[in-house]
Amino acid sequence: MTTTVPAPRTTGERGAPLADVGRDEASLRRFLHGLPGVDQVGLERRSATLATRSIKADSKMRAIDMAVSMIDLTTLEGADTPGKVRSLCAQAMRPDPEYPDVPAVAAVCVYPDLAGVAVERLAGSSVGVAAVATAFPSGRSSLAVKLADTALAVDAGASEIDMVIDRGAFLTGNYGLVYDEIVAVKQACGPAHLKVILETGELAGYDDVRRASWLALLAGADVIKTSTGKISPAATLPVVQLMLLAVRDWHRLTGEHRGVKAAGGIRSAKDAIKHLVAVNEVAGPDWLTPALFRFGASSLLNDLLRQRRTQLEGHYVGASYIGSA
Amino acid sequence: MEPWTYSPARENAALANLQPSYRPFVDGRFVDGDGEPLKTVNPATEEVLAEVGTASTSDVDRAVAAARRAFETTWGPMPGAERAKYLFRIARIVAERSRELAVLETLDNGKPIRESRDVDVPTAAAHLFHHAGWADKLGHAGYGPGVGGNGPPPLGVVGAVIPWNFPLLMAVWKIAPALAAGNTIVLKPAETTPLTALVLAQIAAEAGLPAGVLNVLPGAGDIGSALVGHDGLDKVAFTGSTDVGKEIQRRLAGTGRRLTLELGGKAANIVYDDAALDQAVEGVVDGIFFNQGHVCCAGSRLLVQESIAEEFGELLHARVTTLRVGDPLDKNTDVGAINSRAQLDRIVDLAAAGDSEGAQRWTSPCPLPEKGLFFPPTVFSGVEQTMRVAREEIFGPVLSVLTFRTPDEAVAKANNTPYGLSAGVWTDKGSKAMWTAQRLRAGVVWTNTFNKFDPTSPFGGYAESGFGREGGRIGLGAYLDA
Known part of the structure; x- marks a missing residue:
């Protein structure tokens, strides 16, 4: 009797202690279904308690600036034009020209065909260019098309790629396919950072969110991201909490820091600060950096700027007083 | 920064x-x-x-x-x-x-x-x-x-x-x-x-x-x-x-x-190895540190299955470290003041008994206020059934951790107390939760939660x-x- 040893599906040195989990479908399934369950009531109760934290005064100013620096300022519309993208880039680099001490956002997030426009406009700044790829937002296409989509963005100079997982494959239990796609896209990214969108609003509950998080981490995701922003619910505090637990556990097991991106549905400074509290208390203060936590948002920035001015000027500032891309 | x-x-x-x-x-x-x-x-x-x-x-x-x-x-x-x-x-x-x-x-x-x-x-x-x-x-x-x-x-x-x-x-x-x-x-x-x-x-x-x-x-x-x-x-x-x-x-x-x-009470919180671990940690923390542990139904004894005891202990300590102890009027305070000098003395005495009987004390590194009556969140591991910290009601933020190997042992240890006010069971398996709850001699048995109170639900021991x-x-x- 001969034994065939499957080719290892490792991602090199990264995640070394868990490197052989992805070697085949059965191993992946055993691992993902062996993860501890998630209790909905307990998870949501913890989120509700985190949301009661009262962030005032200096800590609020600091939170607002942190949140600004963690934003992937996003426009993902069929109607996007080079002009729209350029105007977004201008705000990304200098969110509030009246207050030059406001930090720049982390990145601008666009469709792949407009990545080049953003790269050009942001040249020389600290702001990254993130491009959604892999047949965003549905992910319904062939691997070849997804890789070509990724290459289009990378070739245009995108420094970050936001891919979507194949939710259909995930929901039918075809974990190997999802894993292989992430590995292939990661390879196509080259030096660009890979964020893997789980689209948690399409998954079957919190146990699935945990499994999808681990699947993406095992396959080499630099960041796990909640949503495309095209499906509701998008980022919720319990879902983000759960993903923060996944990167915390990944760090405990491997010593590596991986990131989380909360995308979609976070529009107010108040909501953003609740998420920062969760980052601080669930994953830990190490994750309070744009390298490890991001907000995917379009309207959030303006509310943060209004709240920031309110803190400084002592009264609320109308939306029309803030330049908006 | x-x-x-x-x-x-x-x-x-x-x-x-x-x-x-x-x-x-x-x-x-x-x-x-x-x-x-x-x-x-x-x-x-x-x-x-x-x-x-x-x-x-x-x-x-x-x-x-x-x-x-x-x-x-x-x-x-x-x-x-x-x-x-x-x-x-x-x-x-x-x-x-x-x-x-x-x-x-x-x-x-x-x-x-x-x-x-x-x-x-x-x-x-x-x-x-x-x-x-x-x-x-x-x-x-x-x-x-x-x-x-x-x-x-x-x-x-x-x-x-x-x-x-x-x-x-x-x-x-x-x-x-x-x-x-x-x-x-x-x-x-x-x-x-x-x-x-x-x-x-x-x-x-x-x-x-x-x-x-x-x-x-x-x-x-x-x-x-x-x-x-x-x-x-x-x-x-x-x-x-x-x-x-x-x-x-x-x-x-x-x-x-x-x-x-x-x-009084000396409630056991039984955590099986198939529990939703992160939420079990939350429940155990809430069970003993809610209201500084001044709760007659506090989950003051953690019974954790041996196969996960080490990992659970690690997660528990990390979580307890994030509890904020201090000014009770601060909206971000998680653990407030001990109600009286007499009660604080009793907690100090019983914790000292834990040390002298050979349990390992772990104290949260959280800062404490300079004045007022405070006691830091404390976890004793390696606790045995015979120790005072496993038998006497401390009525303070002190958790005693014991381990078990089988469900029978968990139930036996949980019931090995003259008290019987409350208990907690943590497992993702419904049949095991029911099996355990039926055997616990306690007036209230919470499953996958703790310290839940509702006027429609009877409470007693x-x-x-x-x-x-x-x-x-x-x-x-x-x-x-x-």
């Missing part, structure tokens, strides 16, 4: 509307008690909050007589639907004045404002609303239709003595069912936390509650003793220590007076944790001549 810290977010202490002095409430009026006034102290600062007039034994006589008169002339004969109106009114005022009550409770007790605001006061209001709804439906409470379909008659005059850990909530747990069922009541709040019960009396007066229906007598243990031994009572309801409970039971034996006792139930349809039975 400097780490992100939370700036102080202090609730406004002036909301408590603190008065320089408070007085006993007897027969519908605040009166000068004949006892020596006491000074109630804020345990977070050890500063005096107010002077409180106390009752003497003759005040106890007067209060019991007033309650008897009210029972015979106004409250007893009143139709349930009318009684309900008063209770609904009191419930509404409690809800309306919730911020004032929460701040006052935090000042007097030392518990975090987050808990008094989100748990104590809303739960107290919920109990009042719930029982107000029962007042005209007692014929449908499962104790028979009674005369005219109004259910069994009330007992008469109730004497109630309550502890300092949930001063307002425990007062309401006694008052609401007693009054809904048609009884009148004389309540003695704890010596160290009399304020919210006296404000509740003022709320009752504001609601127009007839004189004598509710009487509140601040005082020390001697007044509690005079009250529970009073021969003008028809029923005694006591929440407090097992030793005092036993003494009360001895005194009431043969008198024909009804008695319910809600006493086995063995040295007392008898009788509070809350829900079953709790009403303790106040009816059924």
Whole structure:
């Protein structure tokens, strides 16, 4: 009797202690279904308690600036034009020209065909260019098309790629396919950072969110991201909490820091600060950096700027007083 | 860069509307008690909050007589639907004045404002609303239709003595069912936390509650003793220590007076290896560190399956490290002040016994305030069944961790205590949760949660944790001549 040893599906040195989990479908399934369950009531109760934290005064100013620096300022519309993208880039680099001490956002997030426009406009700044790829937002296409989509963005100079997982494959239990796609896209990214969108609003509950998080981490995701922003619910505090637990556990097991991106549905400074509290208390203060936590948002920035001015000027500032891309 | 810290977010202490002095409430009026006034102290600062007039034994006589008169002339004969109106009114005022009550409770007790605001006061209001709804439906409470379909008659005059850990909530747990069922009541709040019960009396007066229906007598243990031994009572309801409970039971034996006792506990939280671990950690932390562990049903013994003990311990310590200990009025405080010097001494003593008996002490590295009565969250591992930290109620933020190998062993260890108030079971497997819950000798068994209270759900203990139930349809039975 001969034994065939499957080719290892490792991602090199990264995640070394868990490197052989992805070697085949059965191993992946055993691992993902062996993860501890998630209790909905307990998870949501913890989120509700985190949301009661009262962030005032200096800590609020600091939170607002942190949140600004963690934003992937996003426009993902069929109607996007080079002009729209350029105007977004201008705000990304200098969110509030009246207050030059406001930090720049982390990145601008666009469709792949407009990545080049953003790269050009942001040249020389600290702001990254993130491009959604892999047949965003549905992910319904062939691997070849997804890789070509990724290459289009990378070739245009995108420094970050936001891919979507194949939710259909995930929901039918075809974990190997999802894993292989992430590995292939990661390879196509080259030096660009890979964020893997789980689209948690399409998954079957919190146990699935945990499994999808681990699947993406095992396959080499630099960041796990909640949503495309095209499906509701998008980022919720319990879902983000759960993903923060996944990167915390990944760090405990491997010593590596991986990131989380909360995308979609976070529009107010108040909501953003609740998420920062969760980052601080669930994953830990190490994750309070744009390298490890991001907000995917379009309207959030303006509310943060209004709240920031309110803190400084002592009264609320109308939306029309803030330049908006 | 400097780490992100939370700036102080202090609730406004002036909301408590603190008065320089408070007085006993007897027969519908605040009166000068004949006892020596006491000074109630804020345990977070050890500063005096107010002077409180106390009752003497003759005040106890007067209060019991007033309650008897009210029972015979106004409250007893009143139709349930009318009684309900008063209770609904009191419930509404409690809800309306919730911020004032929460701040006052935090000042007097030392518990975090987050808990008094989100748990104590809303739960107290919920109990009042719930029982107000029962007042005209007692014929449908499962104790028979009674005369005219109004259910069994009330007992008469109730004497109630309550502890300092949930001063307002425990007062309401006694008052609401007693009054809904048609009884009148004389309540003695704890010596160290009399304020919210006296404000509740003022709320009752504001609601127009007839004189004598509710009487509140601040005082020390001697007044509690005079009250529970009073021969003008028809029923005694006591929440407090097992030793005092036993003494009360001895005194009431043969008198024909009804008695319910809600006493101490040493609850086990059983965590199986198939539990939702992160949420189990949350539940275990809430189970023992909620209200500084001053909870009779606190999950003070963690029983964790050996196969996950190490990982669980690591997660537990990491989580406990994030608990913020400090100023109870700060909205971001998770663990507040120990209620009294005497209680702090007891916690220190029992923790020292843990050290000397060979358990391994782990203390949260959280900073503690420089003044006031505080004890850091503490976890003892390597605890054995025979140690004092596994057997005695510490009533503080101290968790004892034991391990087990099989479900049978878990149940045996959980039941190996003279107490039996509450228990917790953590598993993702429903059949295992049911199997375990059926075998635990505890009045309340929470599955995949802990410290959940609801007015519809009865609460009470086995063995040295007392008898009788509070809350829900079953709790009403303790106040009816059924």
